[in-house]
Amino acid sequence: MPAPDFNLSDFLPYRLAVLTARVSKLLASIYEERFGLTMPEWRVMVHVARSEKVSIREIHNCVNLEKPSVSRAVAKLEEAGLLAKATSARDQRLVEIVLTPEGQKVLEALIPEALAVEARLLGALSEGEREQFSELMERLHRELDLNPDAPKRSAKDLPSSGSSRLPAE
């Protein structure tokens, strides 16, 4: 019988879930407690900071959030004065989202703290090990990319398209 031999603690999906949950909660304690933001709000903020005048759908496609989550996050951030929304002149269905100066300030305070959390974590790894870990995560991603049953990843999260700022238009 195979059942009793199965050990959850050795099972890759579980191990990933447990590690990710710990890291996510630690990070959340920063942007929630200290800045009153939720995780979707945090992701929206950092995306809008990079590329201004973005639409809801673009954010949705880029930062792994469902459309309703983005819509709600944007609504709350506008309410809080951290970003501004305007309907596009060219296409009235679209919305153009930009950070307000206030939003800039919050992000400039928040990002160093987020990076500190990451730095502390990565401090447990040597430079070579960080690259190795990164490479192995990417390898797992590529395996998922080949699997038609696996959910797709956003284009923004592909290896080299992350940093380059091509307007794509």
Next chain:
Amino acid sequence: MPAPDFNLSDFLPYRLAVLTARVSKLLASIYEERFGLTMPEWRVMVHVARSEKVSIREIHNCVNLEKPSVSRAVAKLEEAGLLAKATSARDQRLVEIVLTPEGQKVLEALIPEALAVEARLLGALSEGEREQFSELMERLHRELDLNPDAPKRSAKDLPSSGSSRLPAE
């Protein structure tokens, strides 16, 4: 200004979250669609299969689920006839949970499929790389263990205590 330089796609907590979400959803498509189980129910099942007569709290402590989630999962699994609940004779507050033969059957069908998902993923890595990835995840865990702000991990998920079956009493 630090804000525009921050790239979410390179941020470790985000990368972990994205990878884990993909893997979790892929696995969920197995136990949900094919067996009608939720993730908490799946975790409860595999834990109960290893150590019988467990209480709600023990499951809670072992498989990274909140107490209400365990309670609800157990209720639904009992309803479905996959496990049986009885109040302990020694301590009437405790509940003793065991797998039914029907639950055994389900698990014996489900586990190979779960292992197949894992195997396909790990197929992207060589044996040495799997060990390396495992080691690096453990290193990140240990860093979190040192951080008082980070959530604790369950004793069951510590490196060597996973498999050994010491009654701890």
Next chain:
DNA sequence: AGCATTTCGTTTCATATGAAATGATATTGA
């Protein structure tokens, strides 16, 4: 031009989640 289809963002609605409250039982200490 005019109707069908697609693409937006938002809102429903049904479900999932977890912190706190609850009721029941055990344990502790005077």
Next chain:
DNA sequence: TCAATATCATTTCATATGAAACGAAATGCT
């Protein structure tokens, strides 16, 4: 022995989530 406290499982209750429905605007097709 018997109150005070602690621990267990469950249940509330307020919030988060995402699939599907929705209305508005753009595009395609004839």
